[in-house]
Each structure stands twice: as C-alpha cells, then as structure tokens.
Amino acid sequence: MKTVKIGLLGLGTVGGGTVDIINNTKHEIQRRLGQNIEIAIIAMRDLNRSRSADTAGIQLTDNTAEVVNHPDVDIVVELMGGTGLAKELIETAIQNGKHVVTANKALIAEHGNSLFALAQKHNVIVNYEAAVAGGIPVIKAVREGLAANKIEWLAGIINGTGNYILTEMKEPGADFSKVLKVAQELGYAEADPTFDVEGIDAAHKLTILASIAFGIELQFDKVYTEGISKISADDIRFAEQLGYEIKHLGMASRLENGYSLRVHPAMVPKTVLMANVSGVMNAVMAYGDHVGPTMYYGPGAGAGPTASSVVADVIDVIRWKDQPQADRVPALGFAADQLQSAPVVSIEEIETSYYIRCFVEDHAGVLVKITTILADSNINIEHLYQEPSTQKPSDATLVMITNKVKESELNLALSALSQLKEMDAEIMRIRIETLG
Ligand code: NAP
Ligand code: HSE
Numbered sequence: 176m177k178t179v180k181i182g183l184l185g186l187g188t189v190g191g192g193t194v195d196i197i198n199n200t201k202h203e204i205q206r207r208l209g210q211n212i213e214i215a216i217i218a219m220r221d222l223n224r225s226r227s228a229d230t231a232g233i234q235l236t237d238n239t240a241e242v243v244n245h246p247d248v249d250i251v252v253e254l255m256g257g258t259g260l261a262k263e264l265i266e267t268a269i270q271n272g273k274h275v276v277t278a279n280k281a282l283i284a285e286h287g288n289s290l291f292a293l294a295q296k297h298n299v300i301v302n303y304e305a306a307v308a309g310g311i312p313v314i315k316a317v318r319e320g321l322a323a324n325k326i327e328w329l330a331g332i333i334n335g336t337g338n339y340i341l342t343e344m345k346e347p348g349a350d351f352s353k354v355l356k357v358a359q360e361l362g363y364a365e366a367d368p369t370f371d372v373e374g375i376d377a378a379h380k381l382t383i384l385a386s387i388a389f390g391i392e393l394q395f396d397k398v399y400t401e402g403i404s405k406i407s408a409d410d411i412r413f414a415e416q417l418g419y420e421i422k423h424l425g426m427a428s429r430l431e432n433g434y435s436l437r438v439h440p441a442m443v444p445k446t447v448l449m450a451n452v453s454g455v456m457n458a459v460m461a462y463g464d465h466v467g468p469t470m471y472y473g474p475g476a477g478a479g480p481t482a483s484s485v486v487a488d489v490i491d492v493i494r495w496k497d498q499p500q501a502d503r504v505p506a507l508g509f510a511a512d513q514l515q516s517a518p519v520v521s522i523e524e525i526e527t528s529y530y531i532r533c534f535v536e537d538h539a540g541v542l543v544k545i546t547t548i549l550a551d552s553n554i555n556i557e558h559l560y561q562e563p564s565t566q567k568p569s570d571a572t573l574v575m576i577t578n579k580v581k582e583s584e585l586n587l588a589l590s591a592l593s594q595l596k597e598m599d600a601e602i603m604r605i606r607i608e609t610l611g
Pocket of ligand 1: 184185186187188189190218219220221222224237239253254255256257260278279280281305306309362363364365366475476477478481
C-alpha cells in the first residue's frame with residue numbers, strides 16, 4: 176500500500192492533536208484512503224520540552240526549513256501560526272511542489288490571495304478547513320455543499336474563546352481575565368489572546384467565509400471589527416432580563432451596493448438557535464437563495480476538533496493531488512479569474528435596533544434631555560429601564576432599546592448624548608440582530 180509522507184510545522188495544541196489522530200486512527204484512514212499517512216518530520220521551537228503526543232520514529236527538528244525542503248515530504252502541514260515565518264515556509268513548500276494544509280486563518284485572511292495564486296502556478300493544493308470554526312467542516316459545506324446557491328448572507332459565532340468567555344461571564348462574580356486564562360489553558364486561545372478578545376481572529380475567519388460565500392477576494396482590512404472587552408457583567412444581566420443573549424458575531428451580507436463585512440457583539444433573541452450556542456461551541460448560518468437558511472454547529476477550538484479538520488484536509492489533498500488542476504475545487508470555491516474585488520459598505524450604512532446603556536446623574540429633567548436628543552434624531556425608544564447605579568449612588572443606570580435606525584444617525588445621537596453634563600462614563604451600544 177502506498178504511503179504519503181507529511182511534514183509538520185508545529186507541535187503545539189493543534190500539532191499535538193494531529194499527531195494523536197494520525198497515530199490512533201491509522202486503520203480507519205487506510206480504509207477511507209486505500210493509502211497510509213505517515214509523519215516524516217516535525218519542527219518545533221523547543222526540542223527539550225516534554226510533549227504528550229507520541230512522536231516515536233518521527234524525525235524532530237528545530238529547523239523549520241528542513242520540513243519544507245524535505246525530499247520525502249509530499250504535504251506540509253503548517254500549525255505554527257503567525258504571518259511572518261509561516262508565510263515564508265509555506266511559499267517555499269509551494270515552490271518545492273509540496274501541497275499545504277494549514278489552520279492559520281490570519282495567514283489565509285491576510286495573504287491568501289497571493290498564496291493561492293502561487294499554489295495555482297505550482298499546481299499544488301492549499302487546504303485550510305481548520306482555519307474557520309475549528310472542528311466544523313464549514314469551508315467544505317459552504318464552498319462545495321452550497322455551490323448551487325447564490326449565498327445572500329452568513330452569520331456566525333466563529334471564535335471559541337470569545338464565546339466561552341461570554342458564556343462563563345453569565346455566572347455571578349465571574350472575572351473576565353480569570354475566564355480568559357482558563358480558555359488559554361484549555362488550548363482555545365490564540366498565541367496573542369487579544370486576537371480573540373478584540374475580534375481580530377473572528378475577522379480573519381469572516382474574511383475567509385465571505386470570500387467562499389460570495390466569490391470575492393480576501394479583504395481582511397475592510398472588515399469592521401469590534402471585540403468583547405467592553406461588555407460588562409451588567410450588560411449580560413440586562414440582556415438576559417430583556418430576553419436576549421449577547422453573542423460575538425461575524426456577519427457578511429450581499430447588499431445592492433456591495434458587501435457588509437462586520438464582527439461585533441450583538442444581542443440575539445433567546446428564541447433564536449444561535450443564542451443557544453454556548454461555551455467553546457461555534458455555529459455558522461448561511462442563507463442560500465435555493466436552500467434557504469442552513470446552520471452548522473460544533474466545537475470551534477481545541478486540539479481534537481481542530482486536528483479533525485486538519486486530517487480531513489490531508490485526506491482530501493491525497494484524493495485530489497493527482498487530478499488535473501482544472502478538475503479540483505478552486506481554493507475559494509470560484510474560478511480564480513472570476514473572483515470579484517467588490518466594494519465593502521461602511522458600518523455607518525447598516526440599519527438595526529440598538530441596546531444603549533449609560534450612567535447618568537439621577538435627578539429631575541435628565542431623562543427629558545436624553546429622550547429629546549433621541550427624538551430629534553427620529554430615534555424611537557421601544558423599551559426603557561432604569562435602576563440605581565451600583566458604582567455611584569448619585570447616578571442611575573439607564574437601559575434603552577431603540578427602533579431600527581441607521582448607524583450613522585445613531586452615532587450622531589450618541590455623540591450629542593455624550594456631550595450632556597449629566598452623562599457619566601462612556602455610553603455602551605450593542606447592535607440587536609434577529610438573524611431572520
Ligand atoms: P501553539 O499551541 O502555540 O503551537 C504552535 C507550535 O508551533 C508550537 O509547537 C511551537 O513550538 C511551534 N512554533 C511556533 N513558532 C515556531 C518557530 N519559529 N519555529 C519552530 N516552531 C515554531 O498553537 P496552536 O494553538 O496549536 O495553533 C496553531 C495554529 O492553528 C495557529 O495558526 C492557530 O491560529 C490555529 N488554530 C488553532 C486552534 C486552537 O484551538 N488552538 C484552532 C484553529 C486554528 P514550541 O512548542 O516548541 O513552542
Ligand atoms: N482562538 C481560536 C478560537 C481558535 O478561540 O476560536 C480556533 O480558531
């Protein structure tokens with residue numbers, strides 16, 4: 176039986192998980208493929224650190240170049256992360272005629288356009304299923320499974336760490352930094368966890384999803400990105416009282432004048448499936464013109480789930496590598512010369528309802544000033560709730576839900592509100608998304 180040799184860059188959370196699957200699932204993989212997969216070499220930074228993965232019989236090195244230049248390696252699996260060295264190594268691997276599998280969403284979102292072009296030139300495959308939503312095969316589902324559809328929009332919880340934090344923050348007394356630390360210990364977080372907390376990781380994933388859904392070039396720098404670090408325990412409590420869950424969503428939609436690409440916290444009605452996606456679980460909804468709404472759910476991070484997608488990609492490469500390039504699935508699901516460089520519409524153009532939370536001095540006349548400013552901007556308050564501030568006895572916490580309003584108009588009203596001398600601290604605004 177033929178054996179395909181793999182070179183692994185990285186033996187961390189996902190690298191270790193990949194070695195475990197290849198070691199423990201050999202027989203099942205052979206049955207699927209009719210071929211063997213063998214790891215020939217693994218590169219890591221620190222050769223002396225003890226690892227749980229069994230690497231007996233595998234060459235270990237701290238010289239990454241050895242992996243991409245290894246004469247026996249057919250497929251390079253990049254699980255190091257980062258956009259510097261990882262990019263150089265993948266480029267070398269491609270130039271050496273090696274196929275590539277990566278879980279590196281930052282690299283695909285920021286440099287995928289040039290990497291896919293290079294791969295096409297050298298007739299090799301670059302697969303990246305694990306880059307989005309960990310163990311959910313969402314790239315395959317949207318790129319191939321929905322190929323008969325014009326996809327109108329997609330939305331999802333696409334960062335496991337962020338969803339884990341928001342879920343744990345519902346527990347009384349939960350502390351943001353302690354919860355983040357647990358997520359790191361569980362192997363969910365990025366090397367720099369601000370990527371998770373500030374929405375950068377979700378923006379990388381949304382960039383990729385939007386490209387495979389709409390057939391547009393990867394445009395990471397155009398994604399509107401807001402993280403979860405400003406969400407307070409009070410916001411989570413108020414959302415709960417009002418019948419919502421706060422979720423960190425990535426959303427992409429096709430509009431008349433371009434595409435909307437955005438990542439931000441959103442209040443989602445508890446009755447919507449997405450509101451019930453908790454902990455490290457991710458979910459992606461995609462709406463196709465023929466199929467209607469579809470939804471994909473599963474673990475979004477962690478060793479086993481992510482490595483499951485990595486190994487599936489390796490199996491796919493082995494099945495397709497000897498086929499003519501024209502018969503393979505294009506990297507972004509559309510023929511490379513058909514990818515559009517479409518305009519991305521400003522967040523100021525979106526129209527939605529908003530949750531507004533502010534701290535104001537608690538005396539007569541303040542509420543009138545606030546409602547007058549909102550009324551002057553044609554913003555209707557559909558719900559208003561007030562309670563004494565827990566932080567300053569002379570203040571009140573005011574919570575409002577508005578009608579649907581254009582973001583640019585809301586911004587003008589919030590700017591006027593923030594000028595009021597009775598307004599204490601920054602005003603919090605969370606978009607409300609019904610995902611219908
Ligand atoms: P990790 O645990 O930090 O592992 C990174 C590995 O790469 C380590 O083994 C490290 O070596 C090695 N490495 C890093 N820089 C290196 C260098 N300059 N030279 C040689 N080796 C180097 O990271 P991870 O969580 O597995 O993530 C890997 C990739 O998968 C990232 O792109 C990440 O975004 C992506 N991803 C992760 C998850 C997840 O749940 N963790 C899910 C989806 C995608 P040492 O071990 O010696 O330090
Ligand atoms: N840090 C990422 C997350 C890993 O938490 O979702 C999976 O891509």
